[in-house]
């Protein structure tokens with residue numbers, strides 16, 4: 001083979017593999033250099049995947065500072081494999097250490113909050129840190145917040161499916177053929193997470209930083225990768241593992257009301273890809289300042305990460321099926337939770353039996369292509385999760401403490 005032909009083939013191979021390494025759409029690297037990140041929630045389910053995806057980018061961050069509150073977990077970060085040129089430091093502390101949050105945000109180009117969607121004091125401290133940085137350097141930091149489609153819940157208690165659907169892009173009125181698409185402006189001020197999201201939007205509008213609020217629905221699938229294998233991050237989601245634990249505890253798949261209510265779903269890997277796209281696009285905007293790279297921020301920076309939908313009844317049926325197949329129950333048929341059981345397992349949670357529907361039109365407009373979007377993918381995930389929950393927790397119901 002001629003030498004120039006060999007060089008050409010090698011160049012093609014390198015090009016293809018550099019694209020493959022990043023599972024998100026190919027985005028030109030012009031203008032992005034390794035950035036510093038202040039990361040909250042890296043030991044969590046969402047945070048573990050987000051950090052993994054960012055470290056695997058063609059241009060990974062040069063410096064990551066993770067706020068970690070558990071001394072045991074803090075030690076484990078030493079074992080994490082990092083790309084060359086990336087350093088990772090643990091800042092020992094909690095969301096209540098507001099001075100540390102301010103200092104951490106002052107030091108970073110990007111702040112990622114995957115710890116809590118509801119801690120207003122913590123978010124205000126992060127915002128203060130980013131404002132201080134702007135005042136000192138003239139540059140606006142990128143703030144990526146994790147919210148949730150709890151924003152859209154209603155009081156269906158499992159009895160009905162709503163046709164009210166929110167979009168992160170263009171709302172449309174209801175027609176004979178299609179339901180209304182509500183805008184993010186229509187979210188009630190007293191909805192879960194709304195107060196925090198509104199405060200962030202105000203900080204963006206003042207010009208203190210650029211905010212990108214990612215809004216996940218039910219997230220599913222085991223967290224994958226070294227960060228989970230080494231016991232650093234929690235590999236379990238919230239809603240489905242909780243429903244599975246309840247079902248195992250009572251020996252029958254559980255449903256609230258008729259289970260007619262609808263929620264969106266997203267696989268945790270697909271969600272991580274959206275964070276990675278937004279991270280890259282937000283930084284391109286910041287460094288290039290070109291219109292073509294710009295993606296919406298502030299009030300135009302809500303990104304719904306919804307890839308598909310399911311009914312609570314379908315989820316319960318999948319759990320029932322997995323219970324029968326694995327000899328964990330006698331009948332695959334879900335049974336309705338009594339009032340006492342609802343109280344025991346869910347307390348007064350406003351989420352119980354609610355609808356929460358939305359469309360990630362803006363997310364898809366910036367190149368997000370979730371791979372596991374079908375309801376069948378989700379239901380297979382629920383069946384697999386039933387087996388994993390049983391194995392890890394031995395079917396014992398332990399209510400998750402929310403912080």
Ligand SMILES: NC(=O)c1ccc[n+]([C@@H]2O[C@H](COP(=O)([O-])OP(=O)(O)OC[C@H]3O[C@@H](n4cnc5c(N)ncnc54)[C@H](OP(=O)(O)O)[C@@H]3O)[C@@H](O)[C@H]2O)c1
Nearest residue numbers: 041043044045046094095115116117148216219234238403
């Ligand atoms: N999972 C879902 O289906 C889902 C859906 C929609 C939205 N969300 C939102 O996504 C965010 C992350 O959820 P997740 O499922 O990843 O939860 P998770 O697995 O419980 O992780 C929470 C993370 O935040 C950290 N954290 C919590 N409170 C803290 C505090 N006071 N000080 C310091 N660190 C603290 C935890 O640290 P430790 O390891 O020390 O506990 C952990 O790293 C939450 O805001 C949640 O509402 C989740």
